[in-house]
Amino acid sequence: MAELCSFCQSITVADLRCSFCNLLWHALVDTCAEKSIETHLQGRVHGREDDADTAIRLRGEFHDWVKPVPENGIQNSLIWIFSGRSYEEGLEHGREIAPYPSCTMAISAMKTWVSRCQSHHSCGAGSDVNLPTRVIDLKPMDEGRNPLLFETAGQRGVYIALSYCWGDYQEFKITNSNYHEFRTNGIEHSKLAQTLKDAIQVTRLLGVRYIWIDAICIIQSIEGQSEIGNEDFNRECLRMQDYYGNSSLTILAGSASDCNHGFLEARRGGLQNALPSVPFEYTRHDGIKAGHIYAELYSSYQVGPLERRAWTLQEDILSPRLLIFGKDQMGYKCGMGEVWEDGTSNLAKWDGKGLFDISPRMILAVNTSITDGRARDRMLRQWYPMLQKYTRRQRSNPYDKLTAIAGIAQRAHQLIGGRYLFGLWETDIIRGLLWRSGWLPGDPDPPLPLNRVDAFKAPSWSWASTEGPIFCQYTTERQERTYLCSAKIRANFLSCCDGFDNHFDPIRGGVSLDSFRLRIRGTIKAVQCAVGTVLPLTDKRKRKTYYKCRDRMINLVPDELGNSCSTSPLGTIAVALTDTPIDHTEGYWCLRLITEEGLLLKHLKISEYKRVGVFLVSDIEWFDREKPEIIELL
Structure with missing residues (x-):
């Protein structure tokens, strides 16, 4: 039991002397009926068979709003005081947290x-x-x-x-x-x-x-x-x-x-154990003592x-x-x-x-016989954020790159359909190819760079060929409608692995990379890297995630005629974000997948290319001047 000073011992909920505490308490009383509060204090929670103790346990939390710090440098904050934390039923009967998991209470x-x-x-x-x-x-x-x-x-x-x-x-x-x-x-x-x-x-x-x-x-x-x-x-x-x-x-x-x-x-560490909960006596409006209110530190769900x-x-x-x-x-x-x-x-x-x-x-718990477009689209919207989480986690063995996610892929396949190609879905290949290096809230700033995996071979167009956190775009229904409708697509996926069935772990399965050649029809344009300040991006959604990786951003200009061919400022026709550092003195190629985005490629031989990054289009007219051709992406 916490030890209180003589002043704190005299404090009751019915007559709080602290204006702030009084305000918080009355806010709770105003939100919840007195009968509901009494019911909780007596351990009677309607509709539940609960083994909770008979006290409402108040918790105060500090939350930073997820928004930029204002110019004065002061963060906005919010303090919540409540009993339990139920997202469904308002007032939730609180429980005392056991000191360690093996005790009788736990x-x-x-x-x-x-x-x-x-x-x-x-x-x-x-x-x-x-x-x-x-x-x-x-x-x-x-x-x-x-x-x-x-x-x-x-x-x-x-x-x-x-x-x-x-x-x-x-x-x-x-x-x-x-x-x-x-x-x-x-x-x-x-x-x-x-x-x-x-x-x-x-x-x-x-x-x-x-x-x-x-x-x-x-x-x-x-x-x-x-x-x-x-x-x-x-x-x-x-x-x-x-x-x-x-x-x-x-x-x-x-x-x-x-x-x-x-x-x-x-044992639960930190201040939760060092500072015990503090009881305040609860007295009803008619003077009857009904129980205690406990103020205690917040326990996380981590x-x-x-x-x-x-x-x-x-x-x-x-x-x-x-x-x-x-x-x-x-x-x-x-x-x-x-x-x-x-x-x-x-x-x-x-x-x-x-x-x-x-x-x-x-979504995975839903009856897997549901195979209409709604289930597929919803699963894909969860797949890409899940990939972002996965690539931010640690593995001790590089060969486990696709192994450790194969179970999710197998289950998701029942809703998505098509073939699973080295971590990408054949039925959503255009969006899948647009993975890139990028920053998410909670990542180091600047974000960790990507590295090409040396332990095994993976096709350059697959995120599995890199080690490090990736970023996936277009994960909401609105973004899908805006950017991935047929009118926006500028490349056609033709084939990959003809006659090849699904393999959810091709790395450990020893599958030959020759089987994973993507044949794509699209506009392919030669470009050079331009030295200088990176052209400002117009898309606000991409600006932050790109700029966090500024060390791998580069302006692209036409290869054949230089700046004179472009109508864009500074002669830039696209801004690239490379997967790993590249040689800026070499020539590269742009394959546009949708109106505003595409893949930055390195030419190998004849019609064969490998991926080195992605790009955002600055000069749409320049890309529209050429006719599409068929290439193989290795």
């Missing part, structure tokens, strides 16, 4: 969430599914018995999956040398990394027999083994959409930065280090239900929405057309 909360989801939600888990190739068998539920690696051979059942950070090195894992021992003698519990031990403990607490953990259930490569020579790894990694998608629940060990840290005994790992993005999105052990508190997400330990809830909204419009998880 265990009770996680069991309640899972039970309620199974019994009340349409997404309820519990039905038998095809088990993964291997699972860890925890039966009987006895702490004294070593878990056993179990080959399922098509057996059905219920299992939990784990999403976690490996860290620099996972010492205890399955390889060809210990595979037989794990199956016959079991897995020595004491040798497991702490995060794996914690996941097994949670699985047992929830009464589930099987758990799937990648380090134990997929045969891992050993030092000296070829990165693409591990057949079991290559095969199992393409089943992530099933392994996470069919799991009864996925445990997100968000607070653990590596597999040795664990997540159950991790998952933790797990959000920085590339592999865990698809593990999150593909899982129908998540039990989150986050940085400050636990949470639970399912197809109906989410709930957090502090009492915050958010029920998923339908858009009135029978499709979720909230996140890739919701």
Whole structure:
């Protein structure tokens, strides 16, 4: 309990002496009926079976508006005081956050969430599914018995999956040398990394027999083994959409930065523990004391280090239900929405057309028999922002570039259709080709540059050929109508990989790059790089994301006649943003894809080119003077 000075002890909600606190309290009272406040204080929340404590827990937050800093240098701010944080129901009954996830209070909360989801939600888990190739068998539920690696051979059942950070090195894992021992003698519990031990403990607490953990259930490569020579790894990694998608629940060990840290005994750090909640007595208008109002520090919904790992993005999105052990508190997400330990809830909204419009998880959860244009367009609008997130996450192995996102691609393909070509969709190839280096809020300033991948070969037109954060344009319905209508398109995709079926992991699959030649018909124009100040951009939406990468921007002028051929200021016919640094003394070529944008290319031989960047058109008339021709993009 917090210790209060004599003045603070005398403060009551009914007669606050601080004008600011009085203003905040009356704002809450004015918003919520007294009966509603009393109901919460008495622990009676209409329509809910809640295990929350009987206090409304007020939280104050500071938020910077997402807008440029004004000339005086002072940021606008907003302070919110409320009970819980419900996006649906106004006043939400708050909960006290447990000091650490393994305490009785936290265990009770996680069991309640899972039970309620199974019994009340349409997404309820519990039905038998095809088990993964291997699972860890925890039966009987006895702490004294070593878990056993179990080959399922098509057996059905219920299992939990784990999403976690490996860290620099996972010492205890399955390889060809210990595979037989794990199956016959079991897995020595004491040798497991702490995060794996914690996941097994949670699985047992929830009464589930099987758990799937990648380090134990997929045969891992050993030092000296070829990165693409591990057949079991290559095969199992393409089943992530099933392994996470069919799991009864996925445990997100968000607070653990590596597999040795664990997540159950991790105390919530920072000021939340250093400064306890402060109670204020609540007295009704008639003088009756009804309870206490607690003022306490805000607890974030940040998952933790797990959000920085590339592999865990698809593990999150593909899982129908998540039990989150986050940085400050636990949470639970399912197809109906989410709930957090502090009492915050958010029920998923339908858009009135029978499709979720909230996140890739919701769209992927829709009945995959829906194959009309609405489902396809909506999935694509989520695909490109998801790529931006993915390329900003970390991977320790460059060969995992497409592997770690293959599960999402497989599931998205059921709605998008067409072929998946090295990270791009054949049915949306023009938009897909316009990826570029760029800046998003939260990125370093200036943004990290792109680098071409040396570990393996990928076609230059694919974002998978680069390492670093990419930017994708045209992710809203309005932008699609404005920029990607047929009247705006200036190039036609002819073919790629004739006779080639979908391959969601061509890097590890060892597919020949000769199969990935894009044949395109469009206007191709020779240009030179011009030294000098970059021409100002007229498109406000692109100006900021381009200018953050100013070190890779360059003016382009006609190759054959120089400035005399152009009607644009300074003779510039386009402004380019290169993927990586280029030699400004060499000649390049512009392939316009839509009216205002296209690809900057380097000529290889005859009709073969490779991508080196993108460009914005400054002189449309100059580009319209030539007839289209067919090229091959490597």
